[in-house]
Amino acid sequence: MMGELLFSGGVFSDAIDGGRAGAEIELLPMGILARTPDGKRFEVPYRECQLEIGGFSGWMVFCRNRDRSLTIFCEDRKFPSALSSASAGILDEQLNDKLKKQKSESRRGSLIAAAVLVAIVLLVVGGYFGVRAGARAAVRAVPTSVDREIGAMAFESMELGGPELDDPAVAEALQSMIDRLAPHAALNGMEFEVHVVDSPMVNAFALPGGKIVVYTGLVAQAAEPEQVAGVLAHEMAHVTLRHGLHRIGQALGLAAAVNLLLGDTGGLVAKGSDLFQLASINSYSRDQENAADAEGARMLHAAGMDPMALTRFLEALKEEKGDLPGVVSWMGTHPRHEERIEAIRRQAAEWPKQEFAKIDVDWADIQELAK
Amino acid sequence: METEIRNKPSFANIRIKLGPGDRVIAEADAMASMSSTIDIKTMWSGGFLRAVLKRVFGSESLFVNEFSTESEGELILTQPFPGDIECLELKGNTLYLQPGAFLACEPTVRLGVGWAGLRMLIAREGLFRLKVSGTGRVWFGAYGGIFQREISDEYVVDSGHLVAYEPSINVRIGMAGGIFSSFFSGEGLVTKVTGPGRIYMQSRSFGGLAAWTNSHLW
Structure with a gap:
């Protein structure tokens, strides 16, 4: 058979x-x-x-x-x-x-198929990082006037969560701190301008171009003006390091990479505006927070102000977190404060000991106005 | 059972005259109109599991409709997009249909889903395809005109234009030309088919329509 x-x-x-x-x-x-x-x-x-x-x-x-x-x-x-x-x-x-x-032909066929798959994966990964790097380079090439325009646009369309404080005294006191720090900024062309919003939220944020929004809750919470200066320096650092533009660039770059890969051009505009919202200004990455801490501390030190004031503010927030519902907001967007305190300490330890000039404002008065 | 494909090639539809005992199986939603004497029975497309497989992987519907009549009646079947419809008589042979092409068949035809392989995915032809075999008539549709070709040696088809092919056809993915012309000719990857056997192609492709529409949106 x-x-x-x-x-x-x-x-x-x-x-x-x-x-x-x-x-x-x-x-x-x-x-x-x-x-x-x-x-x-x-x-x-x-x-x-x-x-x-x-x-x-x-x-x-x-x-x-x-x-x-x-x-x-x-x-x-x-x-x-x-x-x-x-x-x-x-x-x-x-x-x-x-x-x-x-x-042998089928072996060659599977080899080619495998090669094509690997090439597609490489293209995706490479494209993603390429676009991100491209976005970083593009941000460097963008003139600072674009930062100011985006900041102004965002400020107008933004829900601030309260009215601006009527009495200009608080804003003037904060602006005087900013004016001391501004000459030591790493990037020229930013116009720092403080806005004080009457709201119990313990929060502050910066928009591209230099607009800085501080809530009266934060002023009331800070025991000394140096702590507020620390927060302001941190927010100014976000501005001079152009973190907002980097975030937008990355978000758009990601959308563009997705688009390149999936060929969905129709969704790009919708997705772009979504991501713009998502990336909007107040949510920075860990690396950006760390960079803003370091750069803020450098500016404080260069301006003859106490860089450790920021750590004191962070510590005070940590202790009082349980009592103050509004505290959560600055903590929420700025996580891992213990690590951050430690990093600023290490940075400050490398600088020679120095006497810091006190900030010349009647802090009790300012706090009263901010209530 | 008398059948006729009308309004060829742009807006083709199938007109079927059913007599007593005649039955025809059609893709759900393919019916455009029918006599009131015709009974319609909806069933899982080849059993529940196969139906789900076909739905998920073959872009066919979960259900098929069986049309029959005790007296006689007329049935019009059509497809959702403009294009030709082709009728093919199976004599124990097999044909692979690209996802979405199947329209109708006689009850003696077997419908199954088969794994098409990674190469078909890369060619943007889908991971699975419908396998029709047995004896009887099959109707399938395409976007644009349908043309067939007996392949003996190698033949090149742009991706998205292949509608149906016999199992004796070998399908490989290749570049349209050299690296440069493959990228810049707008042809990119193409399908290279080797005979013997027959392939059916459509004169338009959905990918082409989508790209054209997209370029005119904004």
């Missing part, structure tokens, strides 16, 4: 209406017989048979007669070996040759 002799397959022949039909294939002693469902019989003798291997699966065997007018094909995986033994070896040479060729 030579194993299975019946297989299912098909026939190509002009003798069939439409040129093709499914067939039951039988391996006879002298040749391959195909029977179509409507009872037609086709035969290719082994000695005439020209073999080919291919098809979608890559293992379909085609047996053709001498003038190639008839092709019997079968996709069964057992067919090649059954054909080999049924034909008593006369087809072995062709069969081995074609099988070998098919194998």
